[in-house]
Amino acid sequence: MLSRDKHLPLTETVYYILLALREPAHGYLIMQKVEEMSAGQVRMAAGTLYGAVENLLKQRWIQPVQSEDSRRKVYVITDQGLSILHRDYERMKHMIEVTNAIMGS
Amino acid sequence: MRKMRFFTNFDREEQWLNGMARQGYQLIRKSVAYEFAPAEPEEANYRIDYRTFKTRQDFEDYKALFEDCGWTHIAGTKSSGAQYFKRTEAWADEDIFSDVGSKAARYKRISDMWLSLAFSFIPIFAVLVSTGAVNVTAFVKPKLLYYTPGLWEMTGSEFWRAFLFETPFAFFRGFSWAVIPIMILIYIVFAQKAKMEYMKSQQE
Numbered sequence: 332m333l334s335r336d337k338h339l340p341l342t343e344t345v346y347y348i349l350l351a352l353r354e355p356a357h358g359y360l361i362m363q364k365v366e367e368m369s370a371g372q373v374r375m376a377a378g379t380l381y382g383a384v385e386n387l388l389k390q391r392w393i394q395p396v397q398s399e400d401s402r403r404k405v406y407v408i409t410d411q412g413l414s415i416l417h418r419d420y421e422r423m424k425h426m427i428e429v430t431n432a433i434m435g436s
Numbered sequence: 437m438r439k440m441r442f443f444t445n446f447d448r449e450e451q452w453l454n455g456m457a458r459q460g461y462q463l464i465r466k467s468v469a470y471e472f473a474p475a476e477p478e479e480a481n482y483r484i485d486y487r488t489f490k491t492r493q494d495f496e497d498y499k500a501l502f503e504d505c506g507w508t509h510i511a512g513t514k515s516s517g518a519q520y521f522k523r524t525e526a527w528a529d530e531d532i533f534s535d536v537g538s539k540a541a542r543y544k545r546i547s548d549m550w551l552s553l554a555f556s557f558i559p560i561f562a563v564l565v566s567t568g569a570v571n572v573t574a575f576v577k578p579k580l581l582y583y584t585p586g587l588w589e590m591t592g593s594e595f596w597r598a599f600l601f602e603t604p605f606a607f608f609r610g611f612s613w614a615v616i617p618i619m620i621l622i623y624i625v626f627a628q629k630a631k632m633e634y635m636k637s638q639q640e
Contacts, residue, residue, distance in 0.1 A: 359504035
């Protein structure tokens with residue numbers, strides 16, 4: 332068996348934040364995108380999002396980019412972030428496929 | 437109006453601030469003391485985060501995010517740690533945290549701060565010990581801390597007057613260094629208290 336990445340599975344919020352940052356966005360825009368993508372299921376408060384972004388920066392899964400807004404910092408996903416996002420996607424895809432094979436009619 | 441209070445629990449501190457607002461006192465500043473301005477009594481929602489920032493830009497970005505979410509930054513500076521927010525938009529969330537983990541993480545950060553403060557005093561204490569500023573003889577021969585000539589030959593009220601007069605000075609001569617280990621101890625106690633709040637709030 333392959334040794335699994337210790338970062339997997341990603342939490343729902345981390346997964347959505349990474350997905351949202353395929354395109355550069357600042358904090359509040361990330362929150363709006365996450366809420367929209369999750370069909371209103373994942374709503375993050377300011378303090379929680381700030382902490383999550385800080386952790387992702389520390390992991391180097393996202394990075395700051397040049398911002399036109401002088402107050403708000405803008406972030407984007409890194410190659411490392413894309414790779415972990417893809418691995419979690421594959422993991423979930425497999426789960427769905429195997430579930431379909433067993434439970435689907 | 438200024439008020440001195442010390443809290444080790446953020447929920448209680450938030451409730452106290454909400455209570456003050458209900459009585460018509462609005463928080464305007466926080467340094468060592470809380471500063472309030474008279475205002476219309478209201479049902480306010482104050483929330484506290486604990487964070488320090490490396491740069492002014494990071495601090496601005498942080499405050500901008502909360503503003504975008506309908507929370508106004510009331511008090512706190514780049515390196516003060518405690519950041520006080522008040523909900524100023526009806527559409528804003530009830531809290532500045534939406535999960536248990538991030539709400540509890542405040543206590544982890546404050547605990548780490550107390551601990552690093554305690555550790556920063558240890559080298560100072562070590563220097564005092566190695567330079568002989570920490571006077572061990574004060575314990576063994578406290579008499580040597582009194583400088584009044586002929587004090588120990590005096591008798592009766594003359595002795596007591598001179599003795600009691602010099603005692604505070606003698607105490608500072610011998611034991612002022614003790615302030616540092618006492619501070620270290622107090623900081624460690626605060627760190628431990630915050631750690632306990634951290635563990636407790638994670639289980640809620």
